[in-house]
Amino acid sequence: MAVTASNIGKGSPYARSAQVKANPFLLANRSIRRLLALALFFGIWQLLCATGFDLFINFQLVPAPTEVAKATLEFFTADPWVHIKSSLMRVLLGYAIASSLGIVLGVLIGWFEAFEDLLLPPLELLRPIPAVAWIPLAILMFPNAESGMVYITSIGAFFPVLISTVRGVESTLSDTVLIRVGQCLGARPWHIFKHIVVPGSMPSIASGLTIGMGNAWFCLVTAEILAGRYGVGYITWESYVTSNYPPIVMGMLLIGLMGAASSWIVSRATGALMPWRVIRKQGSA
Template identity: 85%
Template sequence: MAVTVSKPVPTRWFGRIGDVLKTLFWGNRPFRRVLALVIFFGGWQFLCAINFDFFINFQLIPSPWEVLFATIDFVTSDPWIHFRSSIQRVFFGYLAASVLGIFLGVLIGWFEAVEDLFLPPLELLRPIPAVAWIPLAILMFPNAESGMVYITFIGAFFPMLISTIRGVESTLSDTVLIRVGQCLGANSWHIFKDIVIPGSMPSIASGLTIGMGNAWFCLVTAEILAGRYGVGYITWESYVTSNYPPIVMGMLLIGLMGALSSWAVGRATNALMPWRVINKQGGG
């Protein structure tokens, strides 16, 4: 009786190399992330190199190389005072916004009377952009430094406030969770502390992350008030003096610091919520 042996299908050499490339690069998440940055900067360099001018004009835009040289100049000439000033302003504005935003948000979410007394004026102030606060910041505060902290505070405060209120309200709307507490003999304080606060944590955490981004977002606006130091100040100053590469450098530095600090906030808040599982599409 004849036994048919299925022959192994010969793999073509480029097929095998394709597999190797796939496991080395495409399946590799850090690689995909670096690739995203290479494409971004490469595309930008390319558009500058060909002097792209079709509706959007790249002729006067500094190329990544020029920005890189501006950055090297900046970093080698005592940049720490600028970083320190900016980080300090963002930090204090953010800190004040977190404390006040979460505190008020929790109270507004929990007590109807507090909501009625505080929310209407806050909703009125919320749509006002940070830049519109500059004149008042100058008039209200004793010095430029506190005015700048105030502007970053404004940026971070509202997302924190709204996320916290929503978080508390959505936990309160979960009848089962509240009833669980009630039939274990919990009074309002226990329900607040053991159910409402942890239940609103994911929402508060997204407020903290968005708030961090917004604080940096408002930095250039805030540092319009600055006399000498700050990354946002350099950006604004370079614009006033038509020195273009440092503008883009300032923008990217703010973006970088904002991304890093948002990432840190995200890590910190996730560490506070070990009970959550996040499964994404295409995740390992």
């Protein structure tokens, strides 16, 4: 039976894909709805600030969107790129280090029991430690602040990549049907690893990479407390120290925007490595 929007689940990606192909205006309607959601969000925020809402949550001192927009305009009319570039370089370098180590160690831990016994207990002990708690050790361990900031952003990205990789490898190895099929076809351990474990683990690794990128940006403000001069996170922290509130929110939104864009790029890049999932991604667009 042919797969159509009428004989599959209404909320499934395949149903949405079929509906979009049948009516291209649905995609435009979704974009309009998302823009309206953003407009509603900022409108409610402006209203709460304008009325001085104070019921459990106090908006009397929270800068309104108009004040944040003014601070953003001032930021971009000055010299914004030195701050954006500094933050980007720290996050991307930390993310590259974290993702490389996380994938390698995750595969080793998931594939070899000896590595799991030796590496996983100390890593699990370190995993719950928040990024801000690493600042004193980063100052002591690294020769300059730049290295310490890269280290803190890498800490944020490392553990999601590691845990997702371990879980992906272990879940693939637990699928005895795939392993037995490979063995019946004469596959040796290396072939099983290359043709079964790696592709089977890719969805989990991709999720970890996407979450890790978001966490690296999440740790940026903590990392750039050490900066002293440049960075979006540093501007956010400095504005808090000087009680200049609009740039705080501007920095938060800018970090959120760059983090969302980076996570989207990682998601698309990893999706290209899994062509068998392209249909689902197109359907959920």
